[in-house]
Amino acid sequence: MTDTTRLLAGRYEVGEVIGRGGMADVHVGHDSRLGRKVAIKLLRSSLASDPAFRMRFRQEAQSAARMAHPTIVRVFDAGEDTFVGPGGFESVAPFIVMEYVDGRMLKDIIREGPLAPAEAVRIIEGVLTALEYSHRAGVVHRDIKPGNIMITTTGQVKVMDFGIARAVSDSSATVAQTSAILGTAQYFSPEQAKGESVDARTDLYSTGIVLFEMLTGRPPFRGDTAVAVAYQHVSEPPIEPSSLNPRVSPALDTVVLHALSKDRFDRYQSAAEFRADVRTASEGHIPTRRLPETDASSTLFGVSSTTSAPELAMKRLGVDDDQVVRTQSRPPVAWIWAGILTLTVILIAVVFWLLSLAPAAVVPETTRVVPDVAGATYESASNALEGVDLVPLEMRESSTEVPEGQVIRTDPEQGARVAPSTQVDVYVSSGAVTVTVPSVVNMDVTAASTALESAGVTVGSQTVEHSPNVPEGVVLRTDPVAGTETREGDVVNLIISDGMVALPNVVGQNVDNATGTLQDDLQLQVTVSGDSSCPVAPNTPVSAQSLPPGAVPQKSAISINYCTGRATGSGTGTGDDTGDDTGNGAGDDAGTGDDAEGDFDEATQDPPPTEG
Numbered sequence: 001m002t003d004t005t006r007l008l009a010g011r012y013e014v015g016e017v018i019g020r021g022g023m024a025d026v027h028v029g030h031d032s033r034l035g036r037k038v039a040i041k042l043l044r045s046s047l048a049s050d051p052a053f054r055m056r057f058r059q060e061a062q063s064a065a066r067m068a069h070p071t072i073v074r075v076f077d078a079g080e081d082t083f084v085g086p087g088g089f090e091s092v093a094p095f096i097v098m099e100y101v102d103g104r105m106l107k108d109i110i111r112e113g114p115l116a117p118a119e120a121v122r123i124i125e126g127v128l129t130a131l132e133y134s135h136r137a138g139v140v141h142r143d144i145k146p147g148n149i150m151i152t153t154t155g156q157v158k159v160m161d162f163g164i165a166r167a168v169s170d171s172s173a174t175v176a177q178t179s180a181i182l183g184t185a186q187y188f189s190p191e192q193a194k195g196e197s198v199d200a201r202t203d204l205y206s207t208g209i210v211l212f213e214m215l216t217g218r219p220p221f222r223g224d225t226a227v228a229v230a231y232q233h234v235s236e237p238p239i240e241p242s243s244l245n246p247r248v249s250p251a252l253d254t255v256v257l258h259a260l261s262k263d264r265f266d267r268y269q270s271a272a273e274f275r276a277d278v279r280t281a282s283e284g285h286i287p288t289r290r291l292p293e294t295d296a297s298s299t300l301f302g303v304s305s306t307t308s309a310p311e312l313a314m315k316r317l318g319v320d321d322d323q324v325v326r327t328q329s330r331p332p333v334a335w336i337w338a339g340i341l342t343l344t345v346i347l348i349a350v351v352f353w354l355l356s357l358a359p360a361a362v363v364p365e366t367t368r369v370v371p372d373v374a375g376a377t378y379e380s381a382s383n384a385l386e387g388v389d390l391v392p393l394e395m396r397e398s399s400t401e402v403p404e405g406q407v408i409r410t411d412p413e414q415g416a417r418v419a420p421s422t423q424v425d426v427y428v429s430s431g432a433v434t435v436t437v438p439s440v441v442n443m444d445v446t447a448a449s450t451a452l453e454s455a456g457v458t459v460g461s462q463t464v465e466h467s468p469n470v471p472e473g474v475v476l477r478t479d480p481v482a483g484t485e486t487r488e489g490d491v492v493n494l495i496i497s498d499g500m501v502a503l504p505n506v507v508g509q510n511v512d513n514a515t516g517t518l519q520d521d522l523q524l525q526v527t528v529s530g531d532s533s534c535p536v537a538p539n540t541p542v543s544a545q546s547l548p549p550g551a552v553p554q555k556s557a558i559s560i561n562y563c564t565g566r567a568t569g570s571g572t573g574t575g576d577d578t579g580d581d582t583g584n585g586a587g588d589d590a591g592t593g594d595d596a597e598g599d600f601d602e603a604t605q606d607p608p609p610t611e612g
Contacts, residue, residue, distance in 0.1 A: 008081050008095055014040055019105075028100065031076075038076060041096040054080065057094050063139055064162040070395060071130035073150065073160035074099040101158050106210070107146035113217050114245050117252060120214035121282040123149070125275055126157025127207055129393070132271035134162055135200040142198055144206035145187040146213065154398055154433050185226040185233070186219040190262050193230035201264040204274055208259025208267070211278075215252065216244040220260065234262065251281035258287075370424060372414040373407050378428045381407045389420040397427045400489040404431030432487035439482035440475050445496060448475045452492050460491035464498040468523040468554060472499025503558070505549040506542050511562040514542045518558060525557040530564035537563055 006014040011033040018039070019026035029040035043057075061078035068074060077097040082090055106123065109115070115123070127149060134141060141148075141162050150158040189205035191198055212220045220239065221232035238260045242248040255277050261267035268274040277287035368388045373381035382392040402408045411425040412418055435456040440448035449459045470476055479493040480486060501522045506514035511528060519526040531543045546559040 006081075006083075008040065008097075009077070009079050012038065012040055012077075012095075012097055014042075029097065031097070037100045039073075039098045039100045041098060042081070043094045043096075054092070054094060060162075061096055063137075067134060067137055067139065067162060069130060069133045070397070071126050071157050071159060072133065072162065073101055073158045075162075098160065101150045101152055101160075103150050103152035103156075103158070105147060106149040106151060106214075109151060110146055110213055110217060114247075115214045117215060117248055118282065120211060121252075121278055122155075123151065123157055123214065124207065124211045124278055127159055127210065128271040128275040128278070129395070130157070130159040131200070131203050131207065132275070135203070135271060140198060140200055141203050141206075142192075143187075144203050144210060146210055149210070156396075185229040186221060188230055188233050189264075190234045191264060193233045199264070200271070201267060201269065204259060204268045204271060205261075205264070207271075207274065208256055211259065212238065212241055212256050215241040215248050215256070218244070249281065249284065251284060251286045252278075254286050255281045367417040368420055368422070370410055370412050370414055370416045370418060373426065374409060374414065375402070376407050377405055378407065378426060381410075381426050385424050385426070390418070391421055391423045392426050393423050395425050395427045396430045398431065398433050398488065399429040400432040400487055402429040404429050432489065434485055435488050437478060437480055437482050437484045437486055437492055440494075441477060441482065442470070443475050444473055445475065445494065448478075448494060452478075456488040457486060457490055457492045460493040462494045462496055464496050466500050466502050466551065467497040468501050468521070470497040471554075472497055499554055500551040501554055501556075503547055503549055503552045503556075506545055506560060508541050511540050511542050511560065514560055518560070523555065524552075525555060527557070527559040529559060529561050531561040532565040534563035534565055536565065 008014060008029075011031060013030040013032060015028040015030065017025050018028050024041045024043045027040045027042065029038045030036075031038050058078060061075060065075040065078070075096060075098055079095060081093045081095055083093065127144070131141065131144070139162055141159070143161060144159075148159060148161045150160060152158060185193070187206045187209045189198065189202040191202060209219055221229050221236065223229040223232065238257060240248075240253040241256055242250065242253050255274075258277070259268055259274060268277070280287045368390055370390065371384045371388060373384050376384070378392075378394050382394075385392040397408055399408050406429050408427045408429050410427065412422070418424075433456065437457065438451050438455045440451050443451065445462065452459050465476055467476060474497050476495045476497050479495065486492070501524070503522070503524075504517065506517065509517075515526055515528060518524045534543050540562050542560050543563050544561045547556065552558075
């Protein structure tokens with residue numbers, strides 16, 4: 001079965017390849033069940049030969065699918081496809097069904113040259129927002145690099161491939177396969193290069209590498225082999241980005257070098273801290289170094305390297321000094337029972353005390369209500385959220401209805417009850433996206449509607465008009481016309497041909513003018529005939545037309561007649577015995593004179609006039 005006709009899980013139609021990587025090919029796909037466009041990543045069959053990898057891959061795909069955030073490419077589904085290989089053997093290929101993102105990879109953008117510092121800051125803030133969300137969910141990416149970052153056509157940042165690197169590194173895949181999965185060594189952290197365990201700060205180091213590359217157009221460490229690059233990550237200090245790009249400020253130099261600290265305890269400890277310093281640097285201020293968080297060494301990251309083993313030992317001795325002289329290995333049994341009894345009494349007393357309190361006093365106010373900040377500026381919304389002990393996080397989102405700079409919504413939504421210090425995503429309108437109305441003239445209605453919707457506008461009303469040459473159901477023009485700058489989502493109306501022309505009344509018009517109007521302007525099939533039943537007139541008028549005025553089908557046949565007959569005249573004769581015939585055509589002759597009534601001298605007079 002070819003890729004163009006391949007069907008996965010009975011619902012996903014595999015289309016053309018839109019990207020290739022060391023571990024997989026990415027195809028455009030169609031979910032026939034939900035009728036939506038998706039991206040399908042088909043992993044190499046060599047990876048699928050390891051059962052441990054397949055199991056780990058499914059687990060990590062399920063973890064990634066639970067993450068729903070605007071800066072993370074959604075994972076919709078994952079599974080395995082069985083197909084017959086070239087040798088006639090069945091093979092298994094894992095696949096992932098992801099959100100289809102219309103945009104470009106960051107690596108392709110960097111290939112065109114260094115980014116403006118302001119744009120690099122905007123993109124790295126989006127990456128750090130995605131990492132903050134994933135780290136809170138307990139997912140470490142392990143493979144942050146420009147090839148895993150997408151920039152949509154509207155400028156939104158999207159990070160993809162969460163959890164896949166871990167699925168490979170935790171399986172029994174070969175070193176060569178792992179290298180293909182984890183990408184080039186240019187984005188390794190020192191702990192990855194040394195084969196040590198990784199944590200959230202590993203992603204922050206790799207993010208620092210990406211920021212360096214966006215600012216300078218190249219990664220900080222380069223070498224002929226992956227080993228040489230890995231050695232530099234471990235032992236060589238990075239250079240300042242401003243030495244390669246003078247547009248980089250000293251403040252951004254400070255942020256990048258802090259992120260690229262060899263010791264994970266010396267670099268940024270959270271994505272939020274990293275993002276705050278990036279924002280400070282973008283405003284022209286050099287961030288100040290902060291002390292590590294008090295609980296960082298005992299929760300997520302293990303024991304801090306800033307506290308030496310002798311210091312920990314001395315602290316432990318100070319705490320346990322009263323236990324050094326104890327020779328008994330455990331307290332007496334009586335003491336144990338006495339302690340249990342005491343605790344029981346205390347517990348009963350506390351329960352009795354709580355039950356005796358009023359309901360309002362039993363449950364202290366430990367939740368916060370998310371205020372309604374829709375329509376406010378981010379600054380006002382931030383103050384309102386901080387006022388109720390919530391942590392605001394600005395998110396940018398385009399909107400055709402909410403003006404730029406005003407809050408669209410929050411997540412959690414207004415009125416929700418949350419714990420104190422909960423982060424609230426504040427979605428601020430970046431305004432409507434401007435789009436250009438495409439030309440759909442001479443398209444049928446279906447094709448024109450598809451082209452307009454693809455351009456980001458809404459198809460409005462359909463009005464029919466007459467046209468001498470455009471077939472029925474084909475677009476004559478749009479309102480507004482093609483090339484007009486409008487906002488995304490605005491309505492564009494269609495004016496469509498009805499296949500008819502408006503036939504005028506040409507009776508009485510000059511025959512040449514009438515023929516030009518009907519034949520040249522209206523493109524009708526005209527037949528011209530003479531009419532001998534009416535007198536000739538100076539302007540040769542049309543005496544009749546075969547079709548009545550009004551709407552007639554295009555290319556209709558029509559006959560017109562013009563006057564060619566003789567006119568009726570009269571003759572008058574004067575003289576003694578003569579009457580001259582002066583009439584034309586079928587006129588009457590009259591004679592006057594002595595013999596005008598018929599008496600004449602045959603020898604000298606002419607015969608009387610007769611009817612012509």
